[in-house]
Amino acid sequence: MNRMPVIVIGVFLTFLSSWIGLVAYPYFALGxxxxxxxxxxxxINPPPxxxxxxxxxxxxxxxxxxxxxxxQVRQVGYGSDLERGWGSRPTVARDYMRQNPVFLGTMRTGPxxxxxxxxxPSSMWHHQHLYQPTVVSPGSIMPSFRYLYRTxxxxxxxxxxxxxxxxxxxxxxxxxxxxxYEAEALVAxxxxxxxxxxxxxxxxxxQ
Amino acid sequence: MSMTFDHPVTTPELDKAERALIDESTRIxxxxxxxxAVFWLLIGTLFALLASFKMxxxxxxxxxGWLTFGRVRPAHLNAVAYGWASPAGIGTALWxxxxxxxxxxxxxxxxxxxxxxxxxxxxxxxxxxxSGDGRSIEWLEFPNYASFMLFVAFGLIAVWAVIxxxxxxxxxxxxxQWYLLAAFLWFPWLYSTANILLNFEPIQGGAQGAVNxxxxxxxxxLWFTPIGLAAAYYLIPKVLxxxxxxxxxxxxxxxxxxxxxSWNGMHxxxxxxxxxxxxxxxxxxxxxxxxxxxxxxxxxxxxxxGNFHALKWSPTxxxxxxxxxxxxxxxxxxxxxxIPSLNKVTHFTHYTVGHAHxxxxxxxxxxxxxxxxxxxxxxxxxxxPSARLIRWHFWLSAIGIGVMVIALTIGGLLQGLALxxxxxxxxxxxxxxxxxxxxxxxxxxxxxxxxxVFAVSFTLLVLKTGKRREGPTLFGTDQGxxxxxxxx
Amino acid sequence: xxxxxxxxxxxxTFEANREGDELNVRDVHGAILREKDDxxxxxxxxxxxxxxxxxxxxxxxxxxxxxxxxxxxSTVFNPAQVSWAGGGGAPKAPPDPKVVGKRLFTANCVACHxxxxxxxxxxxxxxxxxxxxxxxxxxxxxxxxxxxLHGLQGPVKVKGAPYNGxxxxxxxxxxxxxxxxxxxxxxxxxxxxxxxxxxxxxKIREETVAQTEPNTQTLLQAIPPVQFEAAVAPAAPAKxxxxxxxxxxxxxxxxx
Numbered sequence: 001m002n003r004m005p006v007i008v009i010g011v012f013l014t015f016l017s018s019w020i021g022l023v024a025y026p027y028f029a030l031g032x033x034x035x036x037x038x039x040x041x042x043x044i045n046p047p048p049x050x051x052x053x054x055x056x057x058x059x060x061x062x063x064x065x066x067x068x069x070x071x072q073v074r075q076v077g078y079g080s081d082l083e084r085g086w087g088s089r090p091t092v093a094r095d096y097m098r099q100n101p102v103f104l105g106t107m108r109t110g111p112x113x114x115x116x117x118x119x120x121p122s123s124m125w126h127h128q129h130l131y132q133p134t135v136v137s138p139g140s141i142m143p144s145f146r147y148l149y150r151t152x153x154x155x156x157x158x159x160x161x162x163x164x165x166x167x168x169x170x171x172x173x174x175x176x177x178x179x180x181y182e183a184e185a186l187v188a189x190x191x192x193x194x195x196x197x198x199x200x201x202x203x204x205x206x207q
Numbered sequence: 208m209s210m211t212f213d214h215p216v217t218t219p220e221l222d223k224a225e226r227a228l229i230d231e232s233t234r235i236x237x238x239x240x241x242x243x244a245v246f247w248l249l250i251g252t253l254f255a256l257l258a259s260f261k262m263x264x265x266x267x268x269x270x271x272g273w274l275t276f277g278r279v280r281p282a283h284l285n286a287v288a289y290g291w292a293s294p295a296g297i298g299t300a301l302w303x304x305x306x307x308x309x310x311x312x313x314x315x316x317x318x319x320x321x322x323x324x325x326x327x328x329x330x331x332x333x334x335x336x337x338s339g340d341g342r343s344i345e346w347l348e349f350p351n352y353a354s355f356m357l358f359v360a361f362g363l364i365a366v367w368a369v370i371x372x373x374x375x376x377x378x379x380x381x382x383x384q385w386y387l388l389a390a391f392l393w394f395p396w397l398y399s400t401a402n403i404l405l406n407f408e409p410i411q412g413g414a415q416g417a418v419n420x421x422x423x424x425x426x427x428x429l430w431f432t433p434i435g436l437a438a439a440y441y442l443i444p445k446v447l448x449x450x451x452x453x454x455x456x457x458x459x460x461x462x463x464x465x466x467x468x469s470w471n472g473m474h475x476x477x478x479x480x481x482x483x484x485x486x487x488x489x490x491x492x493x494x495x496x497x498x499x500x501x502x503x504x505x506x507x508x509x510x511x512x513g514n515f516h517a518l519k520w521s522p523t524x525x526x527x528x529x530x531x532x533x534x535x536x537x538x539x540x541x542x543x544x545x546i547p548s549l550n551k552v553t554h555f556t557h558y559t560v561g562h563a564h565x566x567x568x569x570x571x572x573x574x575x576x577x578x579x580x581x582x583x584x585x586x587x588x589x590x591x592p593s594a595r596l597i598r599w600h601f602w603l604s605a606i607g608i609g610v611m612v613i614a615l616t617i618g619g620l621l622q623g624l625a626l627x628x629x630x631x632x633x634x635x636x637x638x639x640x641x642x643x644x645x646x647x648x649x650x651x652x653x654x655x656x657x658x659x660v661f662a663v664s665f666t667l668l669v670l671k672t673g674k675r676r677e678g679p680t681l682f683g684t685d686q687g688x689x690x691x692x693x694x695x
Numbered sequence: 696x697x698x699x700x701x702x703x704x705x706x707x708t709f710e711a712n713r714e715g716d717e718l719n720v721r722d723v724h725g726a727i728l729r730e731k732d733d734x735x736x737x738x739x740x741x742x743x744x745x746x747x748x749x750x751x752x753x754x755x756x757x758x759x760x761x762x763x764x765x766x767x768x769s770t771v772f773n774p775a776q777v778s779w780a781g782g783g784g785a786p787k788a789p790p791d792p793k794v795v796g797k798r799l800f801t802a803n804c805v806a807c808h809x810x811x812x813x814x815x816x817x818x819x820x821x822x823x824x825x826x827x828x829x830x831x832x833x834x835x836x837x838x839x840x841x842x843x844l845h846g847l848q849g850p851v852k853v854k855g856a857p858y859n860g861x862x863x864x865x866x867x868x869x870x871x872x873x874x875x876x877x878x879x880x881x882x883x884x885x886x887x888x889x890x891x892x893x894x895x896x897x898k899i900r901e902e903t904v905a906q907t908e909p910n911t912q913t914l915l916q917a918i919p920p921v922q923f924e925a926a927v928a929p930a931a932p933a934k935x936x937x938x939x940x941x942x943x944x945x946x947x948x949x950x951x
Contacts (some may be wrong), residue, residue: 001458002380004372004388011389011465015396015429018469019489022399022421031414039815061343064277070555075773077552078478080361084631085802086732091480092772093413101344101405104479108555108626109262111633120806129816133265136807136818139634139639143265143500164860166817193456201770226727305735383732453734455857483774484764491756498749547774557869584726629798632810673862 030093034200041106045197046095049189056189060180061101063145070105071114071193087195092202095195117194122153124186127163127179135169148183149173226311230585232311235304236318237586240298243326245665247290251334252651252658254283259648263641265688269464273337275679281348282336288346288362288426290329292567294322295575296434297364300387302582303441303587304368307384308375308614314367321363321377344405344415346423354402355523361395367394371622383437389465390433397425403429417481422471427566432534434576436503439531442581443510447517460502467495474545477554493545500538520681522597526577529605552627557640557647558619562610568654569608575606577659583668584679591680592673596664600657600681601615607653612648618643738759796879799872804880812884819857819860820853823884827853835920838913840899843873846909869897895923 001007035044048055060066072088081087084199091114094104105112120126131149133142142195149163151171162176171177179187258280261267268274296487305312312318332353335341340350349357368391372384401422404410410418444451451457473481511517511528518525540562544553552560580597583592591597605622618640625636765771778861807819815823826832827839846864850857865873871893878890 001385002378006379006391007385010462011392013473014462014465015393015469018399018421018425018472019396021470021485022472023404023418026414026417027404027410027482029414029519030417031411033411033413044446061341062339063272063275064281064341064343066343066345067277067280074478075550077551077773077775078547080627080629080685081552083798084633085798088541089259090478090772093482096415097414099412100340100409100418102412102414102421103343104476105553106345106475106559109637115459118867119803124861127808129264135817138809138815139637140635141262141265141277143261143269145275147270147275156479176823201772216857223727224734226730230727274773296836381736441734445731448731450735450737452737452740453741455738457736459741480772482765482767482769483771484760484767487760487763487774488761491760494759495752495756497752501745501748505742505745510737535862557900590726629801632812679726 002154010075021040025061033094033097035097036094038198045199046098047192047193047197052185052186054189055181056148056185056192057100059148059186060103060189062182063148063186066103067103067109068109068110068142069103070108070112071103071104071112073112073114073195075104081112082112086112088193089196089198089202091195092199092203094199104121110140113193115189115194117191121191123187123191124164126192127183128189130175130183130186131163131165132169135165145183146177148186149177149179151177183202215218219278224597226306226585229309229311229320230302230303231278232313232315233305234586236312236315237298237302237582238320239319239322240294240301241583242669243322244291244298244391244575245662247286247294247329248658249662251283251286251291251467252285252655254279256648256651256655259618259651260284262644263648264558264577268591271608272339273471275342277338278339278341278510280332281341281343281345284346285332285336285348286329289349290429292571292575295320295579295683296390296431297572299578299582300390300434300439300493301367301371301483302374302389302586303383303437304371306382307441308371309378310371310374312375313374314369314370316365317363321360321367324356325362325436328360330504342406344419346426347401347419348407350401351406354406354428358395358402361398365391365395381441382451382454382461385461386437386440387456390430390437390463393425393429393433397422397429413480416476416479419486419593421469424472424475425469426466428471431571432464432468433566435530435534435571438574438578439527439534442523442527442577443507443531446521446527446581447511447514449510449514456502458507460499460506463495463502464499467492467498471545474550477545477550478546487519490545490547493542496538496542499595500535500542503531504535520683522591522601522680522682523577523581525601526573530570530574530577532625533565534571537565537570540565552623553619554623555626556619556623557615557643558623561615561619564608564615565612573604576600579665582666587669589668589671590646590676592667593664594680594682596660596667597637597680600660600664601682603657603660607650607657609650610653611647611650614643614646618647680688699753789864793875793882794871795833796875796877797883799868799876800879803868805878807862810878812886816856817858820851820856820858822880823851823886825879828880828886830922831890833920835915836923837899837921838915838918840873840891840896841878841903841910841915841918843866843868843877843899844896844903845906847911847915848909849911849913851912866900870894870900889923891923 002152035046035048037044071091073089073091074081076082082090095114125136127149129137129142130145130151132144133140148178152175154174154176158176159178161176165171165177219681257268257274258276261269261276261279265276272278299310301318328349330351335350336348336351341348342350346506347354368388372388375384401418404418405415405422409415440451440457471489472490473486474493477486477490479486518528542560543549543564621639621643622636625631625639626633763774765774796855810812810817811821820827822828827834827842830836842862844864844866845894847862848860849857852858868876873896874891875891879894880886881888881890
């Protein structure tokens, strides 16, 4: 094989085949979804994200949550995701149409978060968990994200969004811990993670 | 130009003079790329240690956002993949290309520009990740302002490679050249497509995973693997003075790699939200990888067969054959990991991290070390100052990576089996892995030592320290022993 | 057949790089002088067993792809998926509420109340031996259902310890789901109380349909506690079904 054109053309064609299969086809089949409107309830699925939740996606990317948490409920027979209650059905491609970037993830040092908004709908819990995970999750190896929070002096009365903490994590007397905008956005995003609605290509599996 | 000889010139001498000129022409680009590579190896290793320690002690340095695990871990990956592995590969590749094309390196300006853009890109990218601009798309975390620099650099290198190959000395084209030319054509296409579709003008979410892992797997299989194989295909027969076992196996190995490897990407997403046929196609393509992997293994093994004693003396050969064997090992492991019934245990666990290091370190990095031990004396004009340092380097690296892979494999399997059983709490899956993660940190310390030793060795060589040596620096030469016959 | 590079004509390609330099061969680095020739190819044939193995692999690959591709549809995500609509076979037994309850509890409640049911001291109340769960000390089974439906906020006392948290409402769960969770927590960890049925949950949901605010301890104490008798449950022995008395609608004035 001594001629350059042979090598170049062969290299080009073999690579083109994978480009067609793994780039072009996914773009056409999975990259141009429109949301599905349920006839009976009028729900639009997947629902749009609030503006704060969209900013929360950037906060999620910025802090690298994807390196410990996945966001996909695997198919039946591919693990015990459903049995663990991580979702009422496996996730499908359309579930991610509004996500950018998509945080499918490859590690489960922490639990899957595809439906964390359904499983844990309390924003206070999320703030406490981010500030000091062991407060609400003893034994966790998640690091603290307290750099997303501000400890400030209480002016007059306690802020409405101050988070509840007990010693030893509580701030000194007269001080409170409030989330920064980034923390609020991140929690709004986490609360938006709920794929338990049915889609035509993904009905709920029988119990 | 002219060459002076004080005796009638023989053809072999002319050959060697040619090689000297070729090596001389590669000096600046090779040293630029190798020097950057060693620098980023140290940085990347530091990030690796930090990330590993943070898994053992989550509160270690967790007061600052710029050192949070979610930033240090991608900083590590990008520093070692694009800061160490890629420049080491490029430096090796351009020397191999020049030697095999049998002409001095031309248009070195392209390569010098590329090296500068490259380093700026990596610097911007690492700072970007640590300050929170990381994209959190695996293997493509660099913010756009950094990945753009890398793309320009890659583009320059690809242009250089095509020109170099086009103006080669006519004659037989050796297998390493196919792999290198292919790698230089594949990678810019991969990098630009993935960055455009995921970072610059992101496509809708449902399709992003497929593009992400088409890129991620192909960065390994169509960029690092070809360069590593090209180096092994050159160094093993070169040092031993034997022919490669079979040209036909080389052809089969090259084309089956080109065809099948690129379809593997979806095996990172088994059970995931993608059409069943796409995932199954990748499972099949992964199994088909037995073809290039076994082919290459036979080719290399039969070339070395009968000469394994050479590994006792030659650093080049020891690192390279270690790497080539680990290529087979990590590829076979990867093939089995793509089988769905095994994948449901190993997916999302530390097992995958172990596999990644078996491939990128035990295969690629060790072959890069072997290449650098061979190429640097020729390009600098000085032998390695200390065989003891080389020995320490080898054993710290080999034991370090061995312990790491074993620890993560066992820890990952225990974690995966626990996750598979819904009766076991999630917290318990972590507890099973914890002691093995501690062992991994220990192995990380060994690897850090290895890299510091190598960096010292490298610096001493480039500065031409010590007495001028007459022969090669082989394992055992510090004690005054001289092996017969084997002179690399 | 091996190409010999020495026999090819040598083009003058060296001028491009070196002009006016003199190169003494003896200065050429020793490493290059002692090098062997560049690698060349051997021409051993490909072993027949290897070819056979590869053919078998290709055949397997084709078969695997044919059987695991869901018809190459982009809407089929599980290679083994045929249809969710129950295919033939014996009708399935109704799921055990305790198993379903455990799964739902693990999915939704463990984050706060922990898999052990012990909660987190000072943060989340325990369920083990809790008077709220078991309907003791002035707490009613109806209160328990209401907590699941509308949540619970503000200062509460559980087993003598004070808590001041915010349990969210879970009314988005269906009646049978809430019933199975409550059945589970009332019969696990040493708790031993009768199960709760979907009908009982449905009744309370209907009665409190106008409630929008979360419950507080004060609010609940205004409602007379009711113990559900062991109602009809698949595995429990039949008992007299004493329906709970109609509870007055709780005050929902804002700021109450």
